[in-house]
Structures are given as C-alpha cells and as structure tokens.
Amino acid sequence: MAEIKEVRRAKELSKYRLLSKPNVLGVGYGYKEKAGRRTADLCVVALVRVKLPKSSLAPRELVPPTLDGVSTDVVQVGDIRALQARTDRWRPAPGGVSIGHYQITAGTLGSVVRDATTGERLILSNNHVLANSNAAGLGDAILQPGPTDGGNADSDTIATLERFIPLLFIKEPSDCGVAQWVADAANFVARLLGSRSKLVVVREDPTAVNQVDAALARPVADSDLLDEILDIGEVSGTVEPTLGMGVRKSGRTTAFTTGQITVLEATIDVNYGEGRTARFEGQIVSGPMSQGGDSGSLLVAGDSLQAVGLLYAGSNQATIFNPIREVMAALNIEL
Amino acid sequence: MSTEPALKRARQILRAHSDRLLAKPNVVGVGVGYRKSSPSELALVVMVKQKLPESALAEDEIVPSDIDGLPVEVRMVGEVNAQMDASNQGD
Numbered sequence: 562m563a564e565i566k567e568v569r570r571a572k573e574l575s576k577y578r579l580l581s582k583p584n585v586l587g588v589g590y591g592y593k594e595k596a597g598r599r600t601a602d603l604c605v606v607a608l609v610r611v612k613l614p615k616s617s618l619a620p621r622e623l624v625p626p627t628l629d630g631v632s633t634d635v636v637q638v639g640d641i642r643a644l645q646a647r648t649d650r651w652r653p654a655p656g657g658v659s660i661g662h663y664q665i666t667a668g669t670l671g672s673v674v675r676d677a678t679t680g681e682r683l684i685l686s687n688n689h690v691l692a693n694s695n696a697a698g699l700g701d702a703i704l705q706p707g708p709t710d711g712g713n714a715d716s717d718t719i720a721t722l723e724r725f726i727p728l729l730f731i732k733e734p735s736d737c738g739v740a741q742w743v744a745d746a747a748n749f750v751a752r753l754l755g756s757r758s759k760l761v762v763v764r765e766d767p768t769a770v771n772q773v774d775a776a777l778a779r780p781v782a783d784s785d786l787l788d789e790i791l792d793i794g795e796v797s798g799t800v801e802p803t804l805g806m807g808v809r810k811s812g813r814t815t816a817f818t819t820g821q822i823t824v825l826e827a828t829i830d831v832n833y834g835e836g837r838t839a840r841f842e843g844q845i846v847s848g849p850m851s852q853g854g855d856s857g858s859l860l861v862a863g864d865s866l867q868a869v870g871l872l873y874a875g876s877n878q879a880t881i882f883n884p885i886r887e888v889m890a891a892l893n894i895e896l
Numbered sequence: 897m898s899t900e901p902a903l904k905r906a907r908q909i910l911r912a913h914s915d916r917l918l919a920k921p922n923v924v925g926v927g928v929g930y931r932k933s934s935p936s937e938l939a940l941v942v943m944v945k946q947k948l949p950e951s952a953l954a955e956d957e958i959v960p961s962d963i964d965g966l967p968v969e970v971r972m973v974g975e976v977n978a979q980m981d982a983s984n985q986g987d
Contacts, residue, residue, distance in 0.1 A: 661980070879973045
C-alpha cells in the first residue's frame with residue numbers, strides 16, 4: 562500500500578502530463594474506489610469531465626493505471642464552474658438569484674413560468690420586486706442582479722415588466738393634493754415654530770384586500786433564462802398546502818432554507834414601508850425561513866418538485882406566502 | 897389528525913371572526929393552525945406584534961381563549977414586512 566508521501570510525489574511529478582490529456586480537468590490524490598466503494602488504498606486521482614470507455618480513447622489520452630508505482634483512479638466531476646454568489650450576474654439566470662425593477666433594491670427571481678395562452682417563458686416574482694409596488698410602468702427595465710447588488714440598466718437588463726397584479730393598501734400616504742397642501746402648510750408653520758415633528762397625510766381604506774403580490778417580466782432573450790431553481794431543480798406542477806407540510810425555498814439572501822407550514826387561510830397585514838400597509842387573505846404561514854431580499858422565491862414542497870407558494874413577506878418569527886394556484890390564476894400562467 | 901369537517905368548521909369560525917380580531921390594536925394576522933401543545937388539535941391562530949400580559953390590555957383588546965368552541969392560540973410574529981432587500985428601506 563502506498564504511503565501518502567509517495568502518492569503526493571507521484572501526483573506532483575505527473576500532474577502536468579495528466580492535465581494535458583483532453584478530458585482531464587484536475588489532479589489530486591485520494592482513496593481509490595472499487596465498484597463504487599472507497600478502499601483503504603491511496604492513489605493519484607484524475608478528475609475528468611466524463612468517464613469514457615478505453616476503446617474510445619487514443620492510447621496517449623488514457624490515464625495510466627499506475628504512476629511511479631502508485632495506482633491511479635479516474636473520477637467523473639462534470640463541468641466545473643466557479644462558485645457564483647446569488648447576488649452576482651447570472652446568464653443564463655436560474656431561479657433563486659437577485660433581480661429587481663431598476664428603482665428598487667433587490668428581490669429574488671422566483672422561477673421561469675409559461676404564459677397559459679401563448680406558452681411564452683416569463684419570469685415570476687412579486688409586484689414589489691418587479692413592479693416597484695405599483696409605481697412601475699409596463700416595459701420598465703428589470704435588472705439581474707438587482708440595483709443593490711450592482712445591476713445597472715445598460716448592461717444588466719434581463720427583462721422588461723410584462724404585467725402585475727396591483728397592490729391595494731389599507732393605509733398609505735395620501736396623494737390627495739388638497740390634503741397634502743394642508744399638511745405642507747402645517748409643516749411649514751411647525752418649522753417656523755421650531756417643531757421637528759412632521760405631519761403626513763394618511764389615507765385609509767380598510768376594505769382593500771389582496772390575494773397575491775405577484776408580477777411577470779418578459780426576458781430580453783429567451784436563452785438568458787434557466788428553467789431550474791438553484792439548489793432545488795426544475796419545478797413542475799403544484800400541490801395544495803397542508804398544515805405541518807415540510808417546504809423549501811431558494812432565495813437571494815438566505816439561499817436554500819427549509820421550514821414547515823404552521824398556519825393556513827391566514828389574513829395578515831403586511832408593512833410595505835413608507836407608511837403603507839396591505840392586507841392579504843388566504844395566505845400560507847411557515848416558521849422563519851427568509852429575510853429581506855428573499856421576496857419572490859418560489860415555495861416548493863419538501864418531498865416533491867411541486868410548487869406551493871410565492872414568498873413575499875416575513876418577520877423574525879414567520880415567513881408569509883401567496884398560494885401558488887392563486888398567483889397562477891391571477892397572472893394567467895402555468896408551471 | 898384534523899378531519900375535513902373539523903378544518904371546514906375552523907375556517908367558518910375564522911371567517912366569521914377575523915375582522916373583529918384584526919381590529920384589535922396588537923393583532924397582525926389570523927389563521928388556522930395546529931395547537932403547539934397538542935399538534936393534532938386545530939386552533940384559531942392569532943398573530944400579534946408582541947405578547948402582552950392581560951393586565952396591560954383594555955378589556956376589548958384581549959383575545960378570548962376560545963371562540964365558538966374552537967381554541968384560540970396567540971402567537972408572536974413581530975412586524976411583518978414585505979421582503980425586498982432592506983438596504984435602503986426606512987424600516
């Protein structure tokens with residue numbers, strides 16, 4: 562049995578010769594495998610993209626069975642790419658990476674979906690990720706990565722805003738001109754009097770209820786999108802959520818996480834910043850499995866590749882999802 | 897385990913009372929879930945920003961311990977925010 566010193570020496574002496582063979586991507590040392598099982602024998606390991614039968618290789622392309630008396634092993638590793646962060650630029654882009662309307666920070670590219678009428682591939686995420694919480698115009702630039710992650714409109718526009726379901730707020734700063742003028746005047750007086758507090762006009766509509774926070778973007782080039790979601794794979798079809806169901810998601814900020822559904826049929830008030838609150842009904846609640854930037858992630862069943870929900874909100878104690886079937890019906894899409 | 901009729905009944909009770917519960921100042925959400933202490937028993941889950949002792953609440957702010965025979969479980973969820981990256985959000 563070869564000593565580690567001999568194996569290392571054999572590896573150092575032969576590595577450049579091995580790396581010059583067309584299929585070899587890397588050289589190292591490790592325990593030899595026989596019939597899929599690790600043996601106690603140390604050997605020089607050649608990492609290849611694909612294992613090929615000896616008959617299809619020229620003699621000079623073969624990895625010799627021994628090098629300086631040390632045995633060798635050939636291990637298939639496939640294509641090796643540099644590990645990319647989810648906040649990096651990805652082309653083609655899979656689900657689970659950073660994306661955003663050019664005026665927001667960043668959220669998550671949920672998944673590629675298909676228009677139920679035309680069959681075209683589109684990007685699914687939230688209204689507040691792709692449509693800037695109603696403030697966007699159709700055709701606006703969608704950046705991958707999102708602006709906070711360095712995306713800019715000149716070089717990183719992956720798609721344009723296709724359509725979105727408007728968010729209804731139960732509480733938001735008023736856009737009523739007269740009321741704002743009164744408030745501005747009051748603020749002016751207050752400033753003269755040395756007050757630092759500011760009066761903001763708030764409009765309330767307690768009857769406004771949402772089912773989904775969802776939007777679609779159309780890729781600039783179809784080839785820029787991958788059907789799979791990072792660390793999950795290619796999702797197809799849906800499954801109804803149940804209490805206690807194990808679930809998983811892949812998102813920009815917290816990457817791959819798992820959880821359990823704790824509450825169903827939830828009506829819940831969500832803070833959208835800038836004094837806006839939106840009420841949602843029929844929602845799915847899980848334990849905490851997300852943070853800011855994960856919005857738009859697809860929620861997938863723990864034991865199958867079926868979609869369950871669309872992540873859009875959360876706290877330190879819980880994560881909130883739209884039921885995926887409501888999202889698909891509202892946007893006229895298929896998974 | 898919950899049966900379909902039990903779930904249906906829980907949903908009906910939820911629907912009948914959700915507006916009243918959501919009007920309480922500390923309540924962020926309501927839904928149906930299993931009791932933490934008895935994971936096969938359904939409960940009406942009331943999600944609150946923070947758990948407060950009853951003594952700190954006015955009578956009409958207190959969440960009842962059961963509604964129409966369905967146990968009520970109060971859970972702290974804190975502030976629920978839309979989860980865009982928060983790097984330049986005001987919250």
